[in-house]
């Protein structure tokens with residue numbers, strides 16, 4: 001039996017978040033037998049609504065009262081964390097740190113206690129810092145398995161696929177695989193267009209395309225004009241990654257998707273850690289029943305332009321990662 005938990009602490013404005021669409025997509029997955037929703041408000045109503053859909057998953061909704069978090073997380077196989085507040089125009093993802101860091105830490109503590117073997121997928125921003133926070137909390141509790149901790153960067157890949165398809169006149173989907181590596185914020189997002197089979201990005205379009213992938217999140221924040229950040233595309237991306245993990249657990253082979261992982265703890269990761277000098281980096285990971293089976297090194301043979309982007313990505317990532325780690329060791 002696969003129990004999935006969607007935990008969304010502090011989504012006071014539920015319609016402005018990705019929780020409802022993501023919970024709907026997860027309810028449709030044949031790989032989930034039980035879907036537990038956890039939030040500070042509204043989960044019983046959303047759970048009842050979803051429960052009328054005639055797909056396999058049994059849906060339950062929990063609130064913080066009476067240790068609802070522990071009940072929701074208990075023995076989960078996979079925990080998806082989109083918790084926290086979204087950005088408003090003019091904010092960076094790092095501006096969310098002060099609120100979201102503590103929320104993610106608290107949720108990971110619950111997970112460590114009642115679902116220590118769960119796959120944990122962190123969507124909460126700033127991902128570049130919240131994933132290191134999760135790793136440090138799990139390490140302190142003695143239950144860290146790097147192969148099962150993922151920062152979800154799939155929306156960057158989804159955006160890159162869409163934008164490259166527009167330029168190259170290709171169909172999206174299976175026709176195009178665009179590796180986007182590094183982190184999930186501004187210049188730490190590193191699209192590797194040189195690795196897209198059968199596509200050459202014209203020189204005069206290259207910089208704008210890189211910028212659009214790196215700041216795609218800002219494009220949505222601006223367009224929503226104060227009403228939050230990406231919810232629907234993020235729900236799709238979160239679901240796409242979660243479903244790949246679930247399929248791998250069910251035994252399907254050949255599943256690869258970039259994710260922000262702790263390199264020293266995953267097979268193949270040491271090579272990328274050595275090349276970048278950072279311990280957390282998004283790389284294409286080969287998924288299996290135990291999580292990351294192999295981290296691929298996407299940096300061999302990259303172009304000079306990509307090398308310049310890589311340097312900027314590494315420099316941004318160093319600060320973000322350090323901020324997350326010190327939050328756990330020296331709480332404010």
Ligand code: LMR
Pocket residue numbers: 086087093125155216217218220221229230234
């Ligand atoms: C995104 O990439 O759309 C999300 O990380 C949300 C955001 O703040 O941009």
